[in-house]
Amino acid sequence: MGLFKKLPGVIIAEFDSTGSLLHAAEKMSEAGYKKYDCHSPFPIHGMDKAMKLKRSPMGYIIGTMGLIGMSGMVGLTYWTNTYGYSMVISGKPYFSWQAFIPVIFAITILLSAFGAFFGMLALNKLPQLFNPIFNSDAFAKVTNDSFFVSVESHDPMYDEAKVKSFLESIGGKNVEVIKGE
Amino acid sequence: MKKENKVQEKKYFRSLEELEGSKEYKEKAGREFPEGASEMNNDWSRRNFMGIMGASIALAGLAGCRRPKEKIVPYVIPPEDVIPGIAQQYATTMPFGTSSYGIVVESHEGRPTKIEGNKLHPSTLGSSNAMIQASMLGLYDPDRSQKVLQKGKEKTFDDFTAFWVEKFASYKDTKGEGLAVLSESFASPTLARLKKNFEKTFPKATWATYEPVSDENIYLGLKFAAGKDLQPVYDYSQADVILSLDSDFSLTESEDITANAGFAAGRTIEDEQSKMNRLYVVETAFSGTGGVADHRLVIKQHEIVRFVNALAKKLGVKGSQETPNVDLPASCNAWLDPLVQDLIASKGKSLVVAGRRMPHGVHALVYAINNELENLNKSVKYVELRDVEVSSVDSLKALADRMNSGLFSTVLMLNANPVYNAPSDFRFKSALKKVENSIHVGLYNDETAKACSWHIPTTHYLENWSDARSVDGTASVVQPLIAPLFNGKSAVEVLSLVVSGEFVDGHTIVKETWKDLVSGGFDSSWRKVLHDGVITSSSSKTITPDYKSEYIYEVVGYLDQGNKDGIEVVFASSPSVFDGRFANNGWMQELPGAVTRIAWDNVAQVSKKTADGLGLKSEDMIDININGAVIQMPLWVVPGTADDTVILELGYGRKGIGRIADKAGFDVYHARTSSAMSYASGATIVGTGRTFELANVQDHWSMENRPIVREANKEDYEHHPEFAKHAVHHPPLESMWTEFKYDKGNQWGMAIDLTTCTGCSACTIACQSENNIPVIGKQEVRNGREMHWIRIDRYFSGDVDDSASVEMVHQPIACQHCEMAPCEQVCPVAATVHSDDGLNSMVYNRCIGTRYCANNCPYKVRRFNFFNFTKETPEIVKMAMNPDVTVRARGVMEKCTYCVQRISKARIEAKKEDRLIVDGDVVVACQQACPANAIAFGDINDPESNVTKVKDRNRAYDLLAELNIRPRTSFLAKIRNINPNMPTTKIKPVDSKH
């Protein structure tokens, strides 16, 4: 199954500041690398542009979920009050839509939130507890104060020696080759 | 012998059936009380009485028919005429002192569950009162005595029979020397016949009759004035002007139902042109009758006596002129002239009545006044006393004196409890010690039973054969609805045994009596009597007695003597427990007083001014010293009580009777002496510094100037017939949505006439009985969780510091079944919704108990089961429950349903007969009980129905209609027919200070 294909090996190089990482990212994308990533302890402003990433499809996912929530709830309130079991409540119409707005709103929000959360997990393929990159001891610093560029072995331009030297050329230090799964 | 009525599903019987077979149950029933049951002092006091009483009763044999033995057939054979699921109705009679109430009892598979009045009986006329309704519960009281006891040891009735047979022989020889009977008073052909036999068999024996609360003074007064034993029979509907002299005729006096009905009949007005009677009340305590009065004079008891004397003089009553002139309070003098004018103007159309607390002289005078006003044989008639045994304090005194002298070897006490309620100066308890064989026959192992050598449990009136006469002499039969639950023997059976020396069952004895009462063939007449409950044409002869004015002078001469300084103490019968006989009845104990709004306790009622003068306030514990006897009880301020007076209700403070009675209230009898049975002067009150938390359901006096009870003088009403509708100004009531149209089929609605409602609370208890409303106990009432579906609101108006100015109104409030009910929209689970016939349904089994509906109810009529109030109800008490109504679980909201079970029944019956429901098919429980006919109920979609017509009256208004909730219950504004010549002629503005 495609979902469970083996994770590739990577080559990583360390950078010492946000500036140098951003710079490196620009170089990587200029050089035509596709399957690479820039790792940092926090999101870096301008990095998407530097890496020439496409817009995240998150908006569509969330919007769709919100719409499903809203229409589902409109449908549920309508159906239960007119067909399911219509009851005279305080002499009001069966489908008192004004009074149903709060629940419709709440479910719209709830499903949007699910869209945002689960959409993000799905797009990031998380959870993914094992990753070859974790074999690197140095990489542990990425969640503290260090910056890395990683290039996957699946990249069409992948060539261990070339990549290594390229990374060094754009300022990467401690270049490390990590075997895939 | 029965009217059949069909009902829908039953409920409780089902579980009884199941339960009866279970092993645990049988084990439980075997033990008398579970261990520790007698020493429970849990904080949640409902357990104190509802507690693990368990099934202390031999319920064996419950499965089959519990109808009387004579009718019982083996239960493998279906009992005649019993169809499971269909209630039967039997006519019987509830004897009550010298009067009786004819009733119809509904019975489900042999369990009596509900009492209604018998339309054929002159004392109930189809309606009832709270005591009648609640007597149902007394039948199933597990605290009732269940064993024959001899000196505390368990015996059988056969042992007693053997004992008596031996004694009988010797007393027969001595013609009853040393034998005495102390009986409750009665009006019963059979008991009277047995009494005659007793006197014949034991000519030297003594017979005494005593009731702590009785009409003795009335009978004595009449005897004085007319020289004969007479029974007054009032017809209030014949009177245009009524003067009540300390007579709370609508509630605590004898014949309250007919009084209420007659009074209401003269007061029910179609429109502003209708004629309306006028009521003057002179009283000391505030009573429900005082609340509906058009004019109310508040004076002390002894001043009422003077007032009557002065009134007689003014009216020119023969013989009264020679009486001394006594000083009257200024308020009385201002009253007299206009009152006399009014009475004279209505000669032959007036009525003067005096309460039973008034000394017999007053009754003699009242007789003379009515005579003078030509009311005889119109609004009041006198009939001969037949088969009546009247209470006599003197006879009790004679008995006690002779007991003390050791003259009696055997005293039989028939349903009497003198140790508790005899005047304290008789020292009855010590007198009993001098009697070798003291035999007590009673429902409870009470104070007297414990002091006697023999105790015989007797039967509840729903368990035995007997008979009774109403005050007008109409004979009625008391027939058992159920075989004796606790193997009691009826008074008839015991007395018969005493007289004849052999046991005969009650049925035979009563039939024996009735052979002479019915005409025609006995069997068919008897069957008709059993069916009707009464012989309709059996009323007593009317007597127009000679008027003996010479007696009046004598009486008046002693009317007014002695020093009347200090605080006057009034001994009043309780509207809840009466003289104590309902003390172990949960429904009555939990019924808040119509005026005090206090349940579960009696209080010392004083006026605001008196309390302020003493530096005391409500709920302060006080010591009342009445000539040496001290009563300690909480004080309660009742505006409109006479100043320097304290009202004490009798019948509370019982000990060792039962869980309900024992912790309720304070004993007053121990301070009541034979010289001051009604009121005593010269008492002192001191605070103890402690307080006592009372179970008070309404602590607010004022209406806060809100248009809740809308009230007007007749005269103003004539000028502004629509005043009630215009009492509230509000913008047009428009909805923002299309309203549901309740225009199809039956649309149920109710109307309550506030003019005739006296706050008697019959509706509240009828509702409790019909709808299985739990009793929750004193602590829960204190906590403000009363469960009654009908709340009788009481408001005072006027200046609370000036008792004379205080007026009182009552308003029964139950669910108003709003068409746009605010409770419905807030329930998250749709547990309260509207049915298409306009009922605001409360679906218990859907309710999750958020209580939001109750919050959003502007009338606050929703009741919440904060605990499982019925969990620990003894199985025997559950037998009183209506199988057509769900018993609510813990955590569930409940409220008035407009007796939906009765509506369903009517709907199903109508459908089965392929017809529509007609007006009168549905009679709701409160409406049926209401003696004043103040409640109308029916289909408001039917222009011809009674309720529609009542609602169309111009004084009808909907409470809080300005909220645009469209209540289905309307109220008819209260009209007071005020005499413009009286000193107080206006409805007073409401004082909002409290």
Added chain:
Amino acid sequence: MAQIFPSWTNKLPLILLVVVVGIGVSKVGFFSYFGSPEFTDVGYRPDQPVDYSHKLHAGDLGIDCRYCHVSVETSAVSNVPPTRTCMNCHTLVNTDSDKLAKVRESWQTGKPIEWVRVHKVGEYAYFNHSIHIDRGVGCISCHGNVAEMEKVTQAEPLSMGWCLDCHRNPGPNLRPVDEVTNMYWEKPDNQAEFAAKIIKEKNISPPVNCAGCHR
């Protein structure tokens, strides 16, 4: 940093997702089927103290239901027959059958036979037999074909939803009143027409509001 988790753990999230969703779905399915009165109540067939066969009496012998269940037409409750009803015949028929030992014992001792209840609606629901019979709802509609039951078995769920289905649309369950106890009555082809007619004639309007059954 060394790997904390082995590589197979990457499959876990998806597996977990599938398992959780699977369990969720099957749980809902489980409860909505096994928890519903259709499953819990239908088919309830308790042993009775006496092996009374409805098949024999009502089916083969063709005794009308109302011979024993007398009160069904008049009362909310359809009674279970008293011992006397059994003895009406069994003093003459099968007088010494072993199966009837308990009945005879009851007859002699006066102790009732304790039958086990089969059909039961909630205690807060007030069902009335007589009106249903009067409107022409057949016994079979709620009790199933009793004439073919050796032992009485609950045939219908007797749940609120099930009641409501008929109360909302009574037509399919209506029949001529004299066919009410007939277990083999067959719907005519024009049942809809017949129902419409009888609904109009008898003003059949079963309540669907709460107070119709709950009080």
Added chain:
Amino acid sequence: MSSNAKDLTDLKVQDELLFDGNPTFGSVTEDVSRVVETKPGRMWYVLFGISLSLTLMLFSMVGYLFWEGTGIWGLNNPVGWGWAIVNFVFWVGIGHAGTLISAVLFLLRQRWRTSINRFAEAMTIFAVICALLFPTIHVGRVWLLYWVLPLPNQMEMWPNFRSPLLWDTFAVGTYFTCSLLFWYVGLIPDLATLRDRAKDKLSKMMYGIFSLGWRGGNRQWQHYELAYLVLAGISTPLVLSVHSIVSTDFATSLVPGWHTTIFPPYFVAGAIFSGFAMVMTLALIARKVYNLEHIFTPKVLERMSWVMLLTGSMVGYAYAMEFFIAWYSGNEYERFAFINRAFGPYAWAYWIMITCNVISPQLFWFKKFRTSIPLLFIISIVVNIGMWFERFVIVMTLSRDYLPSAWDYYSPTIYDIGIFIGSFGLFFTLFLLFLRFLPMVAMAEVKSVLPEADPHHGGSH
């Protein structure tokens, strides 16, 4: 609020207002992680012990409540809602500051929020847990509570979507879920930090699982940031809607004193007011206990006191306006309800409320009160008390409505009091566990607003 917000946007990171000292990426990691990685001091154990005991008391009392019924509380016929609903609204209100700080200020690019947002969000979640407890246990038949959910059933019954209580169920449920997701999303990178620093196997496993294998790659950050932004975006209307809907529990009823349109905005303001007070209380404690003076700087605290001054004034305005409208409406019941609040049997509660909520925040006009830590602490607690009393006063309006005959006085029982105190135990138990095991400051976010996080920072040297 907008004027304040505008002020705040002028803040410069370089002003070193936000973090005292000269923090680096490493020092932030170190400072925050250290708290979690070292054994807590005695103080923590003492506090945790107390909180846990209170929690156990809460659970046992709730158990007794389920066993006996709601009668063990002081409820009575007119007052169907007592402390349970007071506490519910109180706790929901507290929760709001968390969402406001994390979501609204995030959208407004208020960088000063980064030091307190994690903290505030945690508070939100725990407060909402406490809040949800109350409507759950206050129903009479708690075992049937699931009937409020639209589940298919054999009864063919559905919930009544018109009921504000049902709106509550949906709104507060959604609010809780969204807050939890938002909080968790923010935690993922920090959990990864802890994972990467963890020494023992258990910590590695736990932080490893909950950080979901976060690698900090920009391809992850890209979706992550958007998800975070959107969660912040949808949480923002929730701040307004949830308390508005909670207020409709009262406002849509016809109880005089409840039936007012001012409730939604006034409840929201009150919620933020009380929430900030609670954040302040907690932050001051944490600051002291964990020596985080350089993160919770006086400047941050001062800005929070501004917000409290603003919302406190709004609340005071609402009180005044309620009174005015009650008079102006000419509705006698409405008038009475308000006069009764101020001068009736619950006047004491009303004046406590006024003192705490209206008068005490006015002290923040003075710089001394905004900058003195002890005074801030006292006022924050006073405001919390006042806001509890505000809800108490509102709910107790029930005790006197239309018909004077039904009026009654409500007094709490030990179970009311015990369960309320117990809910603080639950709150602090959860909060202390949070402090012990989770990073109380959003490290990744703090790092992102450090001067050196700016890619051009190095160049400008």
